[in-house]
Amino acid sequence: xxxxxxxxxxxxxxxxxxxxxxxxxxxxxxxxxxxxxxxxxxxxxxxxxxxxxxxxxxxxxxxxxxxxxxxxxxxxxxxxxxxxxxxxxxxxxxxxxxxxxxxxxxxxxxxxx
Amino acid sequence: xxxxxxxxxxxxxxxxxxxxxxxxxxxxxxxxxxxxxxxxxxxxxxxxxxxxxxxxxxxxxxxxxxxxxxxxxxxxxxxxxxxxxxxxxxxxxxxxxxxxxxxxxxxxxxxx
Numbered sequence: 513x514x515x516x517x518x519x520x521x522x523x524x525x526x527x528x529x530x531x532x533x534x535x536x537x538x539x540x541x542x543x544x545x546x547x548x549x550x551x552x553x554x555x556x557x558x559x560x561x562x563x564x565x566x567x568x569x570x571x572x573x574x575x576x577x578x579x580x581x582x583x584x585x586x587x588x589x590x591x592x593x594x595x596x597x598x599x600x601x602x603x604x605x606x607x608x609x610x611x612x613x614x615x616x617x618x619x620x621x622x623x624x625x
Numbered sequence: 626x627x628x629x630x631x632x633x634x635x636x637x638x639x640x641x642x643x644x645x646x647x648x649x650x651x652x653x654x655x656x657x658x659x660x661x662x663x664x665x666x667x668x669x670x671x672x673x674x675x676x677x678x679x680x681x682x683x684x685x686x687x688x689x690x691x692x693x694x695x696x697x698x699x700x701x702x703x704x705x706x707x708x709x710x711x712x713x714x715x716x717x718x719x720x721x722x723x724x725x726x727x728x729x730x731x732x733x734x735x736x737x
Contacts, residue, residue, distance in 0.1 A: 547727070605669075613671035
């Protein structure tokens, strides 16, 4: 595709359930980022990948959050035992690196009831 | 660690007014600096960037100059339009292939 694709666009889940969010970056982009944006708030860094490895996982809020990337392409962000405070828009972005701009997806709106 | 601070919003201006949104950063080394914009109902997109001290980034009438001595990257526009209403995010990247950290964002509303 031409841009960064995220799925699903909306996810409503019950507290305690696990959810999996998917990101398809732009082909050839080696860097991939996950951010969380709560309503009316800024972007909270979660994790980034360089290729398939994650040099910086410092932003993951708790051990309920994990992410992986395979084939230097698709990435999944998994949230286990969701809590209401996990409700937010989860944004994915990709880049060629080397100070170039990030291309953002449209995000996944997660609502935990 | 690295961090980005922006002026508190929301900012409300009349059309054709001068705009300044302050941004300061804390970083080791020599970061690249960015301004991203999020228009209502749209995704974030890059507005401008600067990669070294004294560089000026510019786009769509917006400008920002990388000031190493004051660790700042303030966004300016001489005459804002209603269509500039959006949330503006200052960001930095410490090195190539490093994470990009965003400030909290500043909401701008321009009224006719």
